[in-house]
Every structure is written in structure tokens, then in C-alpha cells.
Amino acid sequence: MPPYDLDHRLVVGVASSALFDLSTSQRVFDEQGIDAYRAYQDRYRDRMLRPGVAFEFVQRLLSLNDLSPAAGDPLVEVFILSKNDPSTGLRVMSSVAAHGLPISRAIFTQGVAPYAYIPALNISLFLSGDAGDVRTATTLGHPAGQVLGSAAVGQGASSGPTAQRTPHARVAPGDAPVTVEPAVQTVEAAMATGVAVMGDATADISEESTADAEVGELRVAFDFDGVLADDSAERIFQSGGLEQFHQYESARKITEHHAGPILPFLRALSTIQRREEQRVAEDPGYRPRVRVSIVTARSAPSHERAVNTLRSWGVTVNDAFFLGGADKGRVLRVLRPHIFFDDQRGHLDPVAREVASVLVPYGVTNEVAPPAPDAPALVPAG
Template identity: 50%
Template sequence: MKYDLSQRLVVGIASSALFDLTESDAVFREQGEPAYRAYQEEHREDALDKGVAFPFVRRLLSLNDLATHPGDPLVEVIILSRNDPDTGLRVMRSVEAYNLPITRAIFRPGRSSHRFMPALNMSLFLSANAQDVREAVAAGLPAGHVLASASADDPEDPELRIAFDFDGVLADDSSERVFQADGIDGFRAHEVLNAATPHDPGPLRDFLAGINRIQRREEDEHRERPDYLPRVRVSLVTARNAPAHERAVRSLKKWGLRVDDAFFLGGIDKSAVIATLQPHMFFDDQVGHLGGTASSAPSVHVPFGVANAGA
């Protein structure tokens, strides 16, 4: 029987986001590909250090303990690597060393694998390679550039916290275009006028939908076992404030989606909020916001829409 991905939350992860490849990349840049291959061969049994996205991926995969059958997981994570299969062995050995239940991978030396995302039902691709991410987003695919960020991972903390900006991330960039053309007053007037009209989806709307499915499964588990405490918490952290907040709330409701917390900051710097919230991943479409948040939490740039035009 074929393995069906259609009902699962599928995330693609580059080895550059899952593991710290600083040392390996330095060998490649300074000594060339043959030396890099020899280095990976020599260190094949040495587990790579954890990367920025490791805590997020580990917690995401841990939710498979909610599956009704071990062979029917809720979450699937697939490695998408620019390594060739031989040098990629170290990546898979590292996966095994950390007991991550990742068994599927694509190795394409020197090439991005984002065009295979629809075939694999992926609702998110994470990579530390900015060019790969930009190409994926330009092709209409949901991807994020994992920035060099703080990445604390408390093994005693089972909660998975995910934070999203709204415009250009969960929603499209139509309102951002109004803001850039007409300023803050024009933006607010436009949002009030269109408060009852839901936004078109942005690149990560379907990823949030997949997270919400898992949250509903957690609610079922809590009803069956009152001692079970839900582990997934989703926050909206946006520069919107009243009255523009209403359209964001209504859009989520119209899409059948939800967040647990909402921070409508009205231009207040997001850094202090993210430092307090401590998400395991924060997604924003503007690098200017992420420069401050990266010092306290894993931060991901979604290079979508007008805010990233010409960047």
C-alpha cells in the first residue's frame, strides 16, 4: 500500500536549518568540493550540532504520540538537501543520533528541491539558504529563510510555541500595498471599509491550518484524558492595531482558522514581545522586524510580496 501524505502536516527542512553546518560550509568555501566530501566522509559518525530549527522540528515530531496508530503519524518531516546521497549520509546519521523520527529525504547535489513540494504535500519548507527560499516563494510555494538566531531548547519544556506575523505571511500583501501607496491613514481607512471582506490567503495559511488540525486532535485527547495538557500554542504578532485588527480576526474566522493569542502592536517594536513569548519559531515577511527578534528566538523571513520587492 502506498504511503499517503495528503492528510498529514508535511514540512520540508534543509539540513542547513536543522543542523549547524558552519564548520562543514567553511571547509567547502575554503578548500573546495573534494575536501568537503573527504571531510564529511571522515566525520560521518560525528553527529552535527543542532541548528536553529532543531527545537521546532523536535517538538513538532513529538506530536506524533497523538496518532491513533504508530504507522499513521500526524506530522511528516522530510529532509531536502543540496548534498549528494553519499555526503548526505552524515545528515541522516545525525538524525538517527538525535532520535528524530525522520526517515525520508531528497538529496540533489547543488540543486534546490522546492519544486517537489506540491508532490509531497508540503505546507512549509525551511532553509538557511536565502536563495533557495526566494526561488520557492517566487514559485508560489510556502517557504521561510531561517536566520542565524538564538535557539534555546529546554528538554523539560514540552510546549511548542509558534508565532506568525499576519500580512505577507498568513494573509496576502494587498493591505501592505495600500499602506505603501497611501500611508497609515489610507491603510486604516481601507481596512475599516473592508473589515467584513476576508483577505486572500498568504503563503503560510495552509501551514497554520495543519497546526490547527493537530490542536483539534489535542482537544480530543484532553476530553478523553483530562490530565493531558495541550502542547501547541499559536500566537499572532502583528503591527496592526484597532481598527485594522478586526479584518485580521475576521479573515482567520472565515478561513476556519484560529490563534490562541493575538498581539496587535500598532508599530511597537516586536522584539520585546517575542523575547517574552519565546516562540520556537517566529515568521515575519520583513527583515527589519526580524533583526531584533533573532537575538531571543528562532526567526524566519518569509520573502513574500511587495515588502520584499527588489530585495
């Protein structure tokens, strides 16, 4: 039997911190140590984890496998890439099954970031809640993004038992989301009472049914510079201002931009859009579900090079919002993408509780200034 082919599929790698709300687990680990963490996960191995920031995106992406003519030949493959060990990872896989997600492949690398396996598995997008892992993966040239905040899961866009909302969370530098409240019990107290700490454990399930859920649309939004394209134009803007930026882009309006870190994912997504076009040709009643949008601070005349570049890449974009510095949140709250990629936290933080937001820590806007000579060195956690 030949090996399972990954080279002709859209492959996404997702950390458990992106797929599920692990805020309480993370706090147990941080405050009580590895042994308490193991005991906690073992105690609640069969208690389904709440959906995390990327859950609905992954769920809807996997639903596109019904476009494949053969059930055993999916268009989309999702790998769990986790720093848990195989034992503590049992709860993750149990929750995957309990939520009905068709994910069967996982890599558990105890305490070691798994991004080295991204090229080996033909992964076109890696999502994690760990800022350090994502930054390193991006530096190595991998397509990676850090999920932020606690965007409402199932915000009128999901049906069935996974239509839930995650608790509000704050993000500590370098850490996965940490729940603000309620306070964490000790593992011993939780075991004594038999009550799981809110945040990891599921609560009452509410079902929501909307036209959007019935259609199963997947809305994906991207910033352009520093996400799909490299940061060369952004560097001109940062150093020379808006007028020089427009002059630079206008002079190169037919010159294709160099690829940015998340372009591999858009290219893979475009193959599914082409499959949907084939389905429409076969069945005029079929309504395409994948909708791709560009939400960028560019405006005329710099829009022209962006559009020409997208065309030269051969990718399909349904909507483009050239906002010229206007607040992106105004558009995103109407568009309601299931995931939005941007390279600047200033564009993401205001909407991270409403829109599943992903920081791409790439380029000039994410360069970290060296510490002052007398400043103490910072040691990354974990």
C-alpha cells in the same frame, strides 16, 4: 501494500542547513572546494552535527505524533530536503538518528535546489538557510521560509541530549549561516589532529530541565500581512500611509483576506489543534501543547478584519498581539516562540539570536529594485 499517504498529514520539508548547524561545513566548501568538503564530511560522518535554528521546532513538532491512535499513522511527517548528494548526506542522516529524531525520509539532489518536490510531497512548510532557494520557492508559490541567525537552541525549553546552544553566526547574503569564530582549519589539519572544527561537531552536552520541557509545548508565532495573508493591505500602507490603511481595512472588515504563503502550514497545524481538543474531551487532564500566536504591527481598527479573516479560514489562534508599530521584540522575548515567521528582516534581525526566526521573502516589502543602468550585474553564489 498501498503507498504511504501524505495527503492527510502535516508535512514539513527541512533543509539540512535549517535543521543542523552546518556553518563549518559551508566554510570548508566555500574556501576549499567540493573535494575538501566531501573529505570533511566523510571524515566526520559519525560525528553528530549540532542542532540548528529549526531543530527544536522540528523536534517538538514531531513529538505531537503521540496524539495519533496508531504508531504507524503519524500526524506529522518531516522530509530532509538537501542539496547534498547521497554520499555527503550520510552525515546528515547519521545526525538525525543520533539526536533521536524520528525522521526516515530524505531527498538528496546534488547541487540542485529541491523545492520542485514541495507540491508533490504535500509539504505545507519548507525551511532552509539558503536565501536564494527560499526566494525562488516563494516566487513559485510554495510555502517557504529562510531561517536566520543562530537562535539559542534548547534555551531552557528542551531536555535530554539535544539541549545545546549553537555558536553565534552571521548570515551572508544568499548563504547558509557562517560561523564568525573560531577560524576554520584546513581539512588536512583537522584530519592530522583528529580534532573536528567547532561548529559542526558536537561539544560537551548539558542537560536542562524545565516545566516547559516536561509539558513539551510548541509555540508558533506568525506575522499576519505578507505571511498568513497576502500583501494587498501592506501595499496600501506603503503607498498611502497609516490613515489610508485603516480606512481601507475598516471598509473591508468583513471581507476575507486572500491567502498568504504560510497559511497552508497554519491550516495543517490547526488540524493538530483540533486533535488536541478531542484529546481534552477524552481526558480532561490533558493540557494542549500547540499554542499559536499572531504578532502584528496592526492595531485597532484594522485588527477587526484580521480576526474575521482568521475565523473565516477556520484556523485556531490562541494569542493575538496588535502592537501598532511597537517593537515586536519586546513581546517575542516574553512569548519565546519556538519559531517566528515575518516578512521583514527589520523585525527579525534584533531577535534572531534569541528566537528561531524565519524570513518569508514575499510581497511588497521584499521586492528588489532593479539595478541602476550602469550598475554591474550581481551573480548569485552557488
